[in-house]
Amino acid sequence: MIPTIFSELYTVALFFSSLLLLKFRVLLRSLPGSDPPADRSDQNRVSSIEANFPAAPYCSDPKSAAECAVCLSDFHKGESVRKLDCKHVFHRDCLDRWLTSPAGLEGSSCPVADPEILHRGVLF
Incomplete structure (x- = not known):
């Protein structure tokens, strides 16, 4: 017992x-300041993203989506967005996180083309 x-x-x-x-x-x-220093390869990857897909302020377009497919939040006029070659538009920060994540590095460069993100809805 x-x-x-x-x-x-x-x-x-x-x-x-x-x-x-x-x-x-x-x-x-x-805690503030507790983030680990960014990996050099991540910094290079973000620089490459900026060079290939420069960020621009969002302007509403009736032909394009009204929300980011990564965070599922609506776009607002003036927000910083990136447009991929496939013409999909995303918040700049959302796309940068996607492209530097393991899913973005191993899979498609477009979150919409990745069936896993469509099923989950939210990446992070």
């Missing part, structure tokens, strides 16, 4: 200590 109680207490203590450690890691990451 006694050994099973200690075994159960040990399991519960291990579970809660794991949760506490996870919470602490999340708290540390939320």
Whole structure:
């Protein structure tokens, strides 16, 4: 009887200590200035994105989508957007995150052409 109680207490203590450690890691990451320095390859990739698909302020166009396919938020006049060669338009930051993410590096360069993002709806 006694050994099973200690075994159960040990399991519960291990579970809660794991949760506490996870919470602490999340708290540390939320502190200002705690972001890890950007990888050099990511910086090069973003520079390449900027060169190939320069950002421009959004102007409403009845022929194009009214929302970003990555974050599913509506575009607002003057927001910084990027247009890909396929003519799809995205928020600049959303597309940059997509293109530098593992999904963007391994898959299609367009989030709309990736069936996985269409099923999930939200990338991040």
